[in-house]
Amino acid sequence: MERGATLWFTGLPCSGKTTLAHLVEAALRQRGRKVEILDGDVVRTHLSKGLGFSREDRETNLRRIGFVAKLLTRNGVIAIVAAVSPYRDVRDAVRADITDFVEVYVKCSVDVCMTRDVKGMYKLALEGKIKEFTGVSDPYEEPLTPEIVAETHREAPEASATRIIRRLEALDLIQPVSSSGYSLEEEAEVTRRLEALGYLS
Amino acid sequence: MSKHNRQRCVVIGLDGVPFSFLNSLMANGELPNLRKIFSNGSLRQLNSVIPTVSSVAWTSFMTGKNPGKHGIYGFVDRELNTYNTFIPTTRNIRGETLWEVLSRHGKRVVVMNVPISYPPRPVNGILVGCFLTPTLEKGVYPPSIVPTLQRLGYRIDVDAWIARKSLDEFLKELKTVLERRAEVTLHFLRNGDWDFLMMHFMETDRLHHFLWEQMQAADERYQSRCLDIYRFIDGVIGDLWAELDGDTSLVMLSDHGFCTIRQEINLNAWLRQNGWLKFRNDPPASLEEIHPDSVAYSVIPGKIYLNLEGREPQGSVRPAEYERLRDQLARQIAGLRDSESGEFAVDRVLTREEAYCGPAFAQAPDLIVLPRDGYDLKADLKKERLFERGIFTGMHTFSDAFLFFSSRTLPDRTIEMVEVMPTILQEMGIPAPDDLDAAPLAV
Numbered sequence: 001m002e003r004g005a006t007l008w009f010t011g012l013p014c015s016g017k018t019t020l021a022h023l024v025e026a027a028l029r030q031r032g033r034k035v036e037i038l039d040g041d042v043v044r045t046h047l048s049k050g051l052g053f054s055r056e057d058r059e060t061n062l063r064r065i066g067f068v069a070k071l072l073t074r075n076g077v078i079a080i081v082a083a084v085s086p087y088r089d090v091r092d093a094v095r096a097d098i099t100d101f102v103e104v105y106v107k108c109s110v111d112v113c114m115t116r117d118v119k120g121m122y123k124l125a126l127e128g129k130i131k132e133f134t135g136v137s138d139p140y141e142e143p144l145t146p147e148i149v150a151e152t153h154r155e156a157p158e159a160s161a162t163r164i165i166r167r168l169e170a171l172d173l174i175q176p177v178s179s180s181g182y183s184l185e186e187e188a189e190v191t192r193r194l195e196a197l198g199y200l201s
Numbered sequence: 202m203s204k205h206n207r208q209r210c211v212v213i214g215l216d217g218v219p220f221s222f223l224n225s226l227m228a229n230g231e232l233p234n235l236r237k238i239f240s241n242g243s244l245r246q247l248n249s250v251i252p253t254v255s256s257v258a259w260t261s262f263m264t265g266k267n268p269g270k271h272g273i274y275g276f277v278d279r280e281l282n283t284y285n286t287f288i289p290t291t292r293n294i295r296g297e298t299l300w301e302v303l304s305r306h307g308k309r310v311v312v313m314n315v316p317i318s319y320p321p322r323p324v325n326g327i328l329v330g331c332f333l334t335p336t337l338e339k340g341v342y343p344p345s346i347v348p349t350l351q352r353l354g355y356r357i358d359v360d361a362w363i364a365r366k367s368l369d370e371f372l373k374e375l376k377t378v379l380e381r382r383a384e385v386t387l388h389f390l391r392n393g394d395w396d397f398l399m400m401h402f403m404e405t406d407r408l409h410h411f412l413w414e415q416m417q418a419a420d421e422r423y424q425s426r427c428l429d430i431y432r433f434i435d436g437v438i439g440d441l442w443a444e445l446d447g448d449t450s451l452v453m454l455s456d457h458g459f460c461t462i463r464q465e466i467n468l469n470a471w472l473r474q475n476g477w478l479k480f481r482n483d484p485p486a487s488l489e490e491i492h493p494d495s496v497a498y499s500v501i502p503g504k505i506y507l508n509l510e511g512r513e514p515q516g517s518v519r520p521a522e523y524e525r526l527r528d529q530l531a532r533q534i535a536g537l538r539d540s541e542s543g544e545f546a547v548d549r550v551l552t553r554e555e556a557y558c559g560p561a562f563a564q565a566p567d568l569i570v571l572p573r574d575g576y577d578l579k580a581d582l583k584k585e586r587l588f589e590r591g592i593f594t595g596m597h598t599f600s601d602a603f604l605f606f607s608s609r610t611l612p613d614r615t616i617e618m619v620e621v622m623p624t625i626l627q628e629m630g631i632p633a634p635d636d637l638d639a640a641p642l643a644v
Contacts, residue, residue, distance in 0.1 A: 190333050
């Protein structure tokens with residue numbers, strides 16, 4: 001069985017967590033890996049239906065997500081969590097419970113996030129119509145030692161996704177392959193053939 | 202009534218065989234079988250693709266699309282948003298191939314050695330991967346066919362490194378590989394159940410890369426054995442033709458022509474000498490050591506990428522400056538001259554928008570340099586020399602490939618590579634996908 005992992009994408013609302021999660025999912029599936037996305041918004045309509053945004057409810061929501069991620073991870077699945085998860089101690093508690101845990105800090109200034117405001121939530125929060133909104137009326141505690149930082153206001157999503165994949169390779173959570181899918185040994189043999197014909201410099 | 206009572210098609214790929222060279226050989230009395238077969242159908246000049254390399258050309262043949270749609274831009278490509286290069290395989294081909302379309306419509310296919318066909322995608326029939334297959338065991342669908350291929354002594358490709366030690370040994374090895382490939386072709390032709398059969402012979406391309414100049418000069422050390430390769434192919438096609446019934450179309454084509462190399466030109470050396478490209482270390486180990494101040498870099502053959510902010514990891518070209526710098530670079534490269542003769546070495550420089558369109562457009566180079574015949578474009582990072590002559594004496598040309606159809610009269614003009622697939626589908630009564638680049642050639 002292949003080694004599973006939990007990739008925990010944390011960041012402000014509209015920082016790009018879901019976008020990156022899907023790009024990484026696609027890349028992992030192309031390598032034949034089993035992947036499951038646990039998106040914070042989706043989980044709230046099913047697993048955590050009825051929970052609000054108080055500190056206590058957020059913590060419960062995240063611990064439930066962490067529990068499911070742990071089950072997936074120990075069965076060889078790469079569980080991708082995309083949730084704001086604003087509290088450092090809760091994230092650290094989830095990390096402590098999962099062996100192969102990779103924290104991806106999807107970093108973006110709140111000003112840029114507000115300009116994105118995909119669902120209009122920042123606007124409502126600034127108007128006071130939504131309470132306890134992270135980045136406006138609720139704090140976000142930055143990770144101190146994330147495995148990866150993706151600065152989405154500086155870097156294209158595809159570039160961030162590629163770096164995340166490379167980091168997973170470096171952490172030995174996924175096997176490195178060339179973009180074409182050759183093993184390194186196979187690529188060396190095929191490279192040799194192409195060099196013999198002058199098709200590679 | 203035909204034996205099979207169904208419309209069948211055989212396609213023979215002859216890699217790198219020029220239309221002009223075929224005609225000159227036949228005019229000199231060579232290739233009697235091909236001469237006879239060609240007189241029973243329609244032979245035309247065929248354009249290759251851009252860039253003019255087999256992986257791109259045959260992928261355009263098998264998909265009916267330009268690289269902007271199928272996603273293959275060379276034997277080596279640059280991974281988007283990185284400076285990493287990789288060797289494209291079928292995993293990188295977007296959309297269906299000709300044999301997948303045929304399979305989907307219940308046609309049985311036997312396809313052998315067509316670049317790019319590794320890893321083999323499942324088909325309704327048999328697929329033997331091309332020379333980019335690391336081992337035969339991994340490159341055949343279904344794997345149960347491997348023992349048959351091994352029994353027949355099938356070889357993936359000639360070892361071209363032999364040519365550096367001895368051209369005599371290389372020619373001997375080339376003939377052996379060719380003979381085995383021919384035997385496998387005739388085996389499946391005679392013994393297989395198929396509606397579509399294609400074998401691609403790479404040996405002509407291998408021959409031309411190392412011995413084109415010698416062939417043109419009728420170098421007596423090699424001429425006879427070089428012609429033997431062509432005579433052997435002529436014989437095999439004659440045997441094949443004799444096996445075909447009246448309901449089987451024969452299509453033959455090449456993917457590009459050949460000409461003698463005058464100079465190899467290292468575009469990355471040119472970029473460095475002209476201030477467009479810098480590295481942090483000298484010599485650089487890879488493109489990843491590019492200096493952020495660089496404006497552009499090249500990947501073989503003739504592909505130029507701007508070091509674009511937001512796309513390249515160390516990109517410094519601001520999007521607002523992209524078009525101005527790209528135009529400036531294109532004009533400067535177009536003025537590149539042969540250091541010996543003073544002649545212009547570049548035919549044209551195309552922008553990505555001029556050359557490509559489709560969902561794989563983001564992968565396209567920003568500029569594509571089309572050399573004049575005789576100037577082979579390289580992209581070595583370590584070499585500083587701009588012009589060089591190496592071991593190769595032949596290089597690919599764009600406009601001198603050939604196409605033959607036994608079963609229809611082709612339009613009296615040069616044909617485009619993307620027109621072949623829809624025409625074959627029409628021959629076989631199969632509707633073409635609606636995203637192809639061209640319509641079938643009119644009967």
